[in-house]
Amino acid sequence: xxxxxxxxxxxxxxxxxxxxxxxxxxxxxxxxxxxxxxxxxxxxxxxxxxxxxxxxxxxxxxxxxxxxxxxxxxxxxxxxxxxxxxxxxxxxxxxxxxxxxxxxxxxxxxxxxxxxxxxxxxxxxxxxxxxxxxxxxxxxxxxxxxxxxxxxxxxxxxxxxxxxxxxxxxxxxxxxxxxxxxxxxxxxxxxxxxxxxxxxxxxxxxxxxxxxxxxxxxxxxxxxxxxxxxxxxxxxxxxxxxxxxxxxxxxxxxxxxxxxxxxxxxxxxxxxxxxxxxxxxxxxxxxxxxxxxxxxxxxxxxxxxxxxxxxxxxxxxxxxxxxxxxxxxxxxxxxxxxxxxxxxxxxxxxxxxxxx
Amino acid sequence: xxxxxxxxxxxxxxxxxxxxxxxxxxxxxxxxxxxxxxxxxxxxxxxxxxxxxxxxxxxxxxxxxxxxxxxxxxxxxxxxxxxxxxxxxxxxxxxxxxxxxxxxxxxxxxxxxxxxxxxxxxxxxxxxxxxxxxxxxxxxxxxxxxxxxxxxxxxxxxxxxxxxxxxxxxxxxxxxxxxxxxxxxxxx
Numbered sequence: 001x002x003x004x005x006x007x008x009x010x011x012x013x014x015x016x017x018x019x020x021x022x023x024x025x026x027x028x029x030x031x032x033x034x035x036x037x038x039x040x041x042x043x044x045x046x047x048x049x050x051x052x053x054x055x056x057x058x059x060x061x062x063x064x065x066x067x068x069x070x071x072x073x074x075x076x077x078x079x080x081x082x083x084x085x086x087x088x089x090x091x092x093x094x095x096x097x098x099x100x101x102x103x104x105x106x107x108x109x110x111x112x113x114x115x116x117x118x119x120x121x122x123x124x125x126x127x128x129x130x131x132x133x134x135x136x137x138x139x140x141x142x143x144x145x146x147x148x149x150x151x152x153x154x155x156x157x158x159x160x161x162x163x164x165x166x167x168x169x170x171x172x173x174x175x176x177x178x179x180x181x182x183x184x185x186x187x188x189x190x191x192x193x194x195x196x197x198x199x200x201x202x203x204x205x206x207x208x209x210x211x212x213x214x215x216x217x218x219x220x221x222x223x224x225x226x227x228x229x230x231x232x233x234x235x236x237x238x239x240x241x242x243x244x245x246x247x248x249x250x251x252x253x254x255x256x257x258x259x260x261x262x263x264x265x266x267x268x269x270x271x272x273x274x275x276x277x278x279x280x281x282x283x284x285x286x287x288x289x290x291x292x293x294x295x296x297x298x299x300x301x302x303x304x305x306x307x308x309x310x311x312x313x314x315x316x317x318x319x320x321x322x323x324x325x326x327x328x329x330x331x332x333x334x335x336x337x338x339x340x341x342x343x344x345x346x347x348x349x350x351x352x353x354x355x356x
Numbered sequence: 357x358x359x360x361x362x363x364x365x366x367x368x369x370x371x372x373x374x375x376x377x378x379x380x381x382x383x384x385x386x387x388x389x390x391x392x393x394x395x396x397x398x399x400x401x402x403x404x405x406x407x408x409x410x411x412x413x414x415x416x417x418x419x420x421x422x423x424x425x426x427x428x429x430x431x432x433x434x435x436x437x438x439x440x441x442x443x444x445x446x447x448x449x450x451x452x453x454x455x456x457x458x459x460x461x462x463x464x465x466x467x468x469x470x471x472x473x474x475x476x477x478x479x480x481x482x483x484x485x486x487x488x489x490x491x492x493x494x495x496x497x498x499x500x501x502x503x504x505x506x507x508x509x510x511x512x513x514x515x516x517x518x519x520x521x522x523x524x525x526x527x528x529x530x531x532x533x534x535x536x537x538x539x540x541x542x543x544x
Contacts, residue, residue: 131409140404200437260544276410276424283540 006187006208006243007088007120013352014306016344017057017319018050018336019092019247021274022070027146028269029208029262029327034326036069042074042329047080047234049333051087053340058084059092059122059319064131068274074107075171089115092247093124093191093210097145098135100169101153102177117182123150125192128274131285141168150190152170154205171296189245192221196227203231203242213248216282218312221246221293222241225313243316247307249287249294250320250339251327254286256297262331263296282348285328295320299342359530363395364433364444371432372397373506374498378464378513379429381521392426396417396443399448401505404449412450418479420450427527429456429489430520431480432464439479448483455491460531462524463495464517466503489533490531496520516522 003010019180020043026033034042047058058080062073070076073091079088089111090159094104104121125146126132132139148166154179156162165171190202192209202209209228213221228237249267268278287294288301293309295302306318322335359382363375372395382391383393409420423429433440461484465476476495484491496517502510 130411142406195400223492257543260542263494264544272490273434276408280457281542281544285544 002241003243003316005185006189008243010316010353013348013350014310014315015056015245016045016339016347017059017090017317018055018323019059019061019062019086019090019319019321020070020323021061021092021321022068022073022308023063023270023274024069024075025067025266025270025273025324025326027311027328028265029328039069042332043063043323045140045263045329046323046332046336047087047089048083049336053336054344055087055336055339057088057090057119057317057319059090061092062095062125063126063128063132063274064134065128067270074104074111077119078107078111078114081111081118084115086118088118088120090117090120093122095126095131096123096149096153097125097142098131098137099149101149101156102175103155104237105156105177105186106179108186109179112181112186113179119181120187120189121153122189122191123153126224127193144168151205154188154207154277155171157188174251174264190216192224194224196224199224199228203228203235203237206232206235206237206246208243209244209280210245210247215249215279215287215292215294216290217291218293220310221290223313225286227317244313245317246313246315246320247319248321249296250302250335251296252299252302252322252335254298255351256301259296259298260284260288261312263327266325266327270326299338303343303346306343307350310347310351340342346355357389357427357532358425358428359391360387361393361430361445362393362423362432362444363393363397364447365441366397366429366443368503369465369506370436370498370500370503371434371464373503374464374466374496374517375430375432376514377508378432378517378521380457380516385518385521386525392422394422395402396447401450402444403446409451409455415449419447421446423451424455426459427532428460428462428524430462430464430524431484432466433476433480435465435467435475437474438472443482451487453486455490456484456487458532458535459489460492460524460528461489462492462520463497464520465497466499468496468500470499478529483497488537492501492520492524494520494523518541 024039050058060070060073060076064071077089108119108121162172162175190208191209192198192211232239251259251263272278295305361375363372365371371448381392401416463476502513
């Protein structure tokens with residue numbers, strides 16, 4: 001394992017990305033929802049603007065249920081690959097459990113070729129499980145479906161000709177898996193929930209981890225990262241060679257109060273529909289604290305928070321979710337502008353590492 | 357406000373009888389509120405498999421969604437084998453871990469023996485606290501001798517139910533108002 005294999009150059013500082021779950025929700029400020037077509041086009045447009053602002057990565061997730069519109073997330077990523085030139089294109093995440101790893105690899109290797117070597121996969125187990133029934137899988141196999149298919153995906157990434165046998169897919173005999181990615185392999189990450197046990201599984205598989213964070217103190221989210229690195233060391237690996245990424249809510253406005261006022265209804269009303277219950281206002285108010293991982297506030301506050309998180313986690317990538325719950329496109333544009341002009345330069349400057 | 361009465365057993369009559377009285381008292385004293393009585397004896401629930409409560413089907417979905425849409429839950433429970441019935445525990449397992457946040461929960465216990473008096477204190481309240489309910493501290497405890505042929509024959513028991521209903525409403529109104537004031541202060 002090396003950062004290079006994951007296309008990460010930490011001499012340039014913390015990577016900064018945007019991610020969307022592809023949710024399709026109404027804007028609670030005006031009680032209106034845009035069409036699914038417009039939402040998809042705005043996601044592609046968001047990627048183009050992010051690239052212009054110098055943002056390193058854009059990623060799209062899949063959720064197969066009401067209130068979402070990027071069920072075919074690899075198709076969306078393919079469109080983004082064609083519309084952009086240098087931004088990395090990733091999933092956030094790909095539910096490998098309910099997909100055929102061969103097809104997933106074919107898709108993302110294709111996106112990698114279209115994009116000129118910019119594609120990545122983040123594989124997750126799904127926090128919303130509607131897709132199990134839709135796609136004909138048994139929720140009782142939740143864990144094993146993921147582990148088996150994820151390991152097959154990793155094997156396909158290493159070997160062009162695959163021999164494999166498992167419980168949830170037909171065996172592969174000298175199967176030639178094509179196309180191959182531009183530079184031989186794809187960066188494949190494991191999405192991790194909030195627990196150390198979840199992060200340790202990424203270590204056992206020898207893959208980098210992507211940590212999702214909703215709200216709470218950075219010190220709590222450090223525990224899974226510590227557990228990940230400790231497990232790697234216990235397996236005889238050098239944990240400093242394994243990249244770590246974090247993902248969470250992000251919203252910048254001229255003042256903290258304005259950011260809270262604008263973003264909270266999107267999160268609260270959106271989560272009521274996607275997760276069945278809203279986001280407690282008290283927890284959101286605490287989100288403004290320096291040590292809370294929710295990056296909501298003025299650009300200067302967000303810079304301080306991201307630097308504090310970097311100091312705490314020593315991670316290589318952070319991806320921001322700023323479009324959840326029907327955030328209108330002019331606000332997304334404004335956020336990208338604040339990132340490009342103010343946040344990114346400061347974060348890069350303070351996190352760039354001198355080359356050894 | 358949405359008030360749900362949850363009768364937590366699939367068999368027996370004491371809990372359901374007490375919940376019928378409770379429902380009458382609420383409807384008489386608080387006619388402006390929506391009251392729903394869920395008696396688990398009337399539903400066929402699956403065991404929890406960890407999915408989002410909205411993704412269950414049939415009776416299970418009806419019960420979980422009704423509870424999640426409530427502001428107040430009055431839980432009636434018998435005591436089986438020195439604990440709450442499995443049917444009631446399953447309802448909690450079907451809900452999100454913080455599923456009772458901002459909801460007020462009152463408790464009414466029916467038991468065959470006074471030996472069970474502290475079961476709700478030591479076994480039911482911790483579950484409700486974990487799920488972030490606002491718990492009415494005092495609960496109503498009733499015994500076999502308070503009932504005769506699906507009627508409550510101990511007048512004091514009826515008074516205690518009336519006090520439980522009143523305490524639950526007071527806590528709910530007070531907490532809701534206090535939270536409203538606090539949230540206004542956040543300014544967003």
